Amino acid sequence: MSLIVQKFGGTSVADAECIRRVAGIVAKTYRAGHGVVVVLSAQGDTTDELIAKAREVSRSPSPRELDMLLSTGEQISVALFAMAVETLGLPVVSLTGWQIGLKTDRNYGNARIKKVECERLRVELDRKNIVVVCGFQGVNRYDDVTTLGRGGSDTTAVAIAAALKADLCQIYTDVDGVYTTDPRSVPEARKLDEITYDEMLELSSLGARVLHNRSVEMAKRYHVPLEVISSFTGQPGTQVKEGLKVEQLNVSGVTRDDNVARIALVGLDDMPGKAFRIFSLLAAKKINVDVILQSIGRGDTKDISFTVPKQMLNAARAILEEHRDAIGYTDMVISDEISKVSIVGAGMVGNAGVAAEMFEALAAANINIQMISTSEIKVSVLIDARDAKQAVQVIHDKFFG
Amino acid sequence: MSLIVQKFGGTSVADAECIRRVAGIVAKTYRAGHGVVVVLSAQGDTTDELIAKAREVSRSPSPRELDMLLSTGEQISVALFAMAVETLGLPVVSLTGWQIGLKTDRNYGNARIKKVECERLRVELDRKNIVVVCGFQGVNRYDDVTTLGRGGSDTTAVAIAAALKADLCQIYTDVDGVYTTDPRSVPEARKLDEITYDEMLELSSLGARVLHNRSVEMAKRYHVPLEVISSFTGQPGTQVKEGLKVEQLNVSGVTRDDNVARIALVGLDDMPGKAFRIFSLLAAKKINVDVILQSIGRGDTKDISFTVPKQMLNAARAILEEHRDAIGYTDMVISDEISKVSIVGAGMVGNAGVAAEMFEALAAANINIQMISTSEIKVSVLIDARDAKQAVQVIHDKFFG
Numbered sequence: 001m002s003l004i005v006q007k008f009g010g011t012s013v014a015d016a017e018c019i020r021r022v023a024g025i026v027a028k029t030y031r032a033g034h035g036v037v038v039v040l041s042a043q044g045d046t047t048d049e050l051i052a053k054a055r056e057v058s059r060s061p062s063p064r065e066l067d068m069l070l071s072t073g074e075q076i077s078v079a080l081f082a083m084a085v086e087t088l089g090l091p092v093v094s095l096t097g098w099q100i101g102l103k104t105d106r107n108y109g110n111a112r113i114k115k116v117e118c119e120r121l122r123v124e125l126d127r128k129n130i131v132v133v134c135g136f137q138g139v140n141r142y143d144d145v146t147t148l149g150r151g152g153s154d155t156t157a158v159a160i161a162a163a164l165k166a167d168l169c170q171i172y173t174d175v176d177g178v179y180t181t182d183p184r185s186v187p188e189a190r191k192l193d194e195i196t197y198d199e200m201l202e203l204s205s206l207g208a209r210v211l212h213n214r215s216v217e218m219a220k221r222y223h224v225p226l227e228v229i230s231s232f233t234g235q236p237g238t239q240v241k242e243g244l245k246v247e248q249l250n251v252s253g254v255t256r257d258d259n260v261a262r263i264a265l266v267g268l269d270d271m272p273g274k275a276f277r278i279f280s281l282l283a284a285k286k287i288n289v290d291v292i293l294q295s296i297g298r299g300d301t302k303d304i305s306f307t308v309p310k311q312m313l314n315a316a317r318a319i320l321e322e323h324r325d326a327i328g329y330t331d332m333v334i335s336d337e338i339s340k341v342s343i344v345g346a347g348m349v350g351n352a353g354v355a356a357e358m359f360e361a362l363a364a365a366n367i368n369i370q371m372i373s374t375s376e377i378k379v380s381v382l383i384d385a386r387d388a389k390q391a392v393q394v395i396h397d398k399f400f401g
Numbered sequence: 402m403s404l405i406v407q408k409f410g411g412t413s414v415a416d417a418e419c420i421r422r423v424a425g426i427v428a429k430t431y432r433a434g435h436g437v438v439v440v441l442s443a444q445g446d447t448t449d450e451l452i453a454k455a456r457e458v459s460r461s462p463s464p465r466e467l468d469m470l471l472s473t474g475e476q477i478s479v480a481l482f483a484m485a486v487e488t489l490g491l492p493v494v495s496l497t498g499w500q501i502g503l504k505t506d507r508n509y510g511n512a513r514i515k516k517v518e519c520e521r522l523r524v525e526l527d528r529k530n531i532v533v534v535c536g537f538q539g540v541n542r543y544d545d546v547t548t549l550g551r552g553g554s555d556t557t558a559v560a561i562a563a564a565l566k567a568d569l570c571q572i573y574t575d576v577d578g579v580y581t582t583d584p585r586s587v588p589e590a591r592k593l594d595e596i597t598y599d600e601m602l603e604l605s606s607l608g609a610r611v612l613h614n615r616s617v618e619m620a621k622r623y624h625v626p627l628e629v630i631s632s633f634t635g636q637p638g639t640q641v642k643e644g645l646k647v648e649q650l651n652v653s654g655v656t657r658d659d660n661v662a663r664i665a666l667v668g669l670d671d672m673p674g675k676a677f678r679i680f681s682l683l684a685a686k687k688i689n690v691d692v693i694l695q696s697i698g699r700g701d702t703k704d705i706s707f708t709v710p711k712q713m714l715n716a717a718r719a720i721l722e723e724h725r726d727a728i729g730y731t732d733m734v735i736s737d738e739i740s741k742v743s744i745v746g747a748g749m750v751g752n753a754g755v756a757a758e759m760f761e762a763l764a765a766a767n768i769n770i771q772m773i774s775t776s777e778i779k780v781s782v783l784i785d786a787r788d789a790k791q792a793v794q795v796i797h798d799k800f801f802g
Contacts, residue, residue: 016457050477056417058484065487068495069480072473076451079470083459086466094469098499099544120544143500143521 002167003035003125007135007157011174012231013077014044016084022231023084025172026130030090035125037164039135039157040081042073063108067137067147071097074134074153082132092130095120097137098145102156104138110149111138113156113218116163125164133160151212158215162222169224170237171211176230177238178203178210181254181396185389190400192252194239199252200226202344202378216240251345251354251399256392258339260290261313262371262382264305265320267330275304277327281319287312291340291373291380301330305371307382310336338370339388342380343395355379361398367391403568404436404526408536408558412575413632414478415445417485423632424485426573427531431491436526438565440536440558441482443474464509468538468548472498475535475554483533493531496521498538499546503557505539511550512539514557514619517564526565534561552613559616563623570625571638572612577631578639579604579611582655582797586790591801593653595640600653601627603745603779617641652746652755652800657793659740659786661691662714663772665706666721668731676705678728682720688713692741692774692781702731706772708783711737739771740789743781744796756780762799768792 006026013019030036050069054061061069078094085092101117124131135153138146148155154171161169175183176191178200183189195203197220201213210228219226219240229237268274275294282289292306308316313336320332343358358379362369367390371382383391407427414420431437451470455462462470479495486493502518525532536554539547549556555572562570576584577592579601584590596604598621602614611629620627620641630638669675676695683690693707709717714737721733744759759780763770768791772783784792 016454019458053417053477053481054484057420057481058488061484062487065480065483065495068483068497069477072476072480075473075476076454076470079466079473080454080458082466082469083455083462086463087459094466096469096546145497 001033001035003037003164004029005037005039005157005161005164005166005169006172007039007153007170008041008172008231009153009174010041010044010046012172013040013081016080019081019084022172023081023088025231025234026085027088027090030130036130037121037125037160037166038081038130038132039153039160040074040077040132041135041153042070043077043080046073046076064144067108067145070147071134071137071145074136078132078134085130085132090130091128092132093124094132094134095124096134097156098139098143100133100160102138102159104140104146104148106140106142106144106146108146111140111146113138113148113159116159118163121160121164151214154212154215155218158218158222158224158226161224162218166224168227169219170227170229171215172229172231173210174230174232175210175228176233176235177228178240179253180251180400181392182256185256186254186393186396188396188400192238193236194241195252196243196346197240198377199344199346200240202342202375203253203255211240251343253344254341254392254396254399255344256339256341256388258385258388259310260307260338260340260382261310261334261336262305262307262338263313263316263320264303264333264335265327265329265331266303266333267301268304269328270300270302274302274327277323278304278320279306281323281327282308282316285315285319287316287319291371291382293371293373307338307340307371335370337385338382339385339391340380340382341388341391341395342378343399344378346377357398358395361394362391365390365394367394402434402436404438404565405430406438406440406558406562406565406567406570407573408440408554408571409442409573409632410554410575411442411445411447413573414441414482417481420482420485423573424482424489426632426635427486428489428491431531437531438522438526438561438567439482439531439533440554440561441475441478441533442536442554443471444478444481447474447477465545468509468546471548472535472538472546475537479533479535486531486533491531492529493533494525495533495535496525497535498557499540499544501534501561503539503560505541505547505549507541507543507545507547509547512541512547514539514549514560517560519564522561522565552615555613555616556619559619559623559625559627562625563619567625569628570620571628571630572616573630573632574611575631575633576611576629577634577636578629579641580654581652581801582793583657586657587655587794587797589797589801593639594637595642596653597644597747598641599778600745600747601641603743603776604654604656612641652744654745655742655793655797655800656745657740657742657789659789660711661708661739661741661783662711662735662737663706663708663739663783664714664717664721665704665734665736666728666730666732667704667734668702669705670729671701671703675703675728678724679705679721680707682724682728683709683717686716686720688717688720692772692783694772694774708739708741736771738786739783740786740792741781741783742789742792742796743779744800745779747778758799759796762795763792766791766795768795 082094104111135156179189226240483495505512536557580590627641
């Protein structure tokens, strides 16, 4: 007998019919003799509806009360889902974030999980119950309700799998696995049977929306075997595992991120501490910085360029303008019509030729590269947003065509 | 500075506009220098909507999961309400049943309050927060969510007022106080400024829907001063207090209950233990029995008649038929087209003339009395349902005309 954590997103439990189908998947797993913990998101549009209700009352509700409100969404999901499992004649119990002792920090709206107290979960599993748990939510040290922000339900599932030392954590979604690139824009994309945590991390941080980074990071840290699988087809999905170079491919996937803006600070004094000053200012405002490039000093000055998510561009610009004198730059150049296109693959470590092949594909399509950034398992380029779709296509053709 | 608990029902917080109005009432109390705990029900139709969702998934959801589902209704209310108070610039915090440590028994859907742990409430009051609490809900000893059933939010408010030794518990409702009879059917009804717990108990148990019995019983036991008041007019309402014979009236009110069915068991052996057997069977099925009358034995047999709420009639009939031989009756006679009309008043103790006046009024209107039941502060008659409206009118005319 294995212990399996199965996570289903909001579209998978959107209405009574969806709930019944998913209950069928869970029942099949349970009847095969496995212990099952089910983690659910709020139904379809519930969160949006709750936010709309809040807006009717207040333009800027406090994060604490917003979390109090939004956490009802998953509670509704788990109760309805448990009722559906009851009709199948199987023993089931639903539990909220506080009931399973999912403890977080105080960062309302985007809380980090500190620990999952397993006592209640174990009691219910020992009783042979199917345990249905609210994703996305926890409580802080004062027992106030918090929500986990983006990817919160995936992260809940992985955290529970880690705490219970589960044999497998299945993330059910509306796609049937991880692809070499987005199959909606490149029809030739093909599904990967396996991928490493690191590759998945790069893919999800680069805009492939199958799994959120936080959940993959946690799975990697606690050695939780993941599977990305479709809640519609029931076919085997993609296994996310440890190890290097799964499948004999240099490149596992091509991905694209349009939610990116570039800021260049030009004419900085070529002195130590500039980068520290800039990025500590941004970090203090919780502005996430991605690709960072620093030019080689020319004479007395240098330039620093970096990317931020588009919605943080204004905040970043404001803080940098405010501290213009302290930082000491002559010009700030902003571009928000760009995309980041990347190739990812554990197999490309030490294989410089892979990057060259990527650049060759872009050159052949006459696509100009604005910035390049590389890590051990990825190569990213910033290009004009208008070229992004074609860039993904030609790179994918190059490696998987 | 006083500590005031203010309870508002579902219609008072039905939408954003209602919430803002009620937030204004609460803010006024707070700005007058009082500590305020606000107890809220679920918004308007939320509970019905949630039940409809449950029905789509299961015909007979378990009470545990139903409570898990329904308890989200009040949580939505308190979060939205707290947001509305925030917009007024006042410090506020919302809390669920489990967060305030409202402990109940395990009787899902109709749980009894065992205690309210005051620690969190006191901390928030000491911080000068307006504390907004979910009515109707608590947790059992296993930390599973329970709901309190009918009158649950009133009872929550009184329990909190008792636990905190509050100076006043105000029950805001859509009527502006307690009347001598239902003002919707008798226009001459007049509002009472004061009423005793005992009178209120009889009135609410007899069908006046202003306050549920459970809350009044608890208020009486813990000496919680109550006020029934309109959330629309803001005018002084009715004080519910200790003491006898408030106002120099023999009779405080006339009330009517249509939700009543009568069962008569005829031809019982005139032996000890018959009543015990009958009513222990009904109690085991949680069937509430109200008026009980036993005829004086005639020869070897006697009859026992009693009333039950209409929705429990079938269950009562089934259990009595099942045990027909053990009970030993010759006939069961059922009537569900009856009403109970009662007069209530602490002033009628030892004043036999009051009952006589009531019977006189009914006789003058040619209304037949089927059963009579009296206590120290009330006289109830069972009459044909068709006569009920007229009966209330003529009795009210007699005492208040």
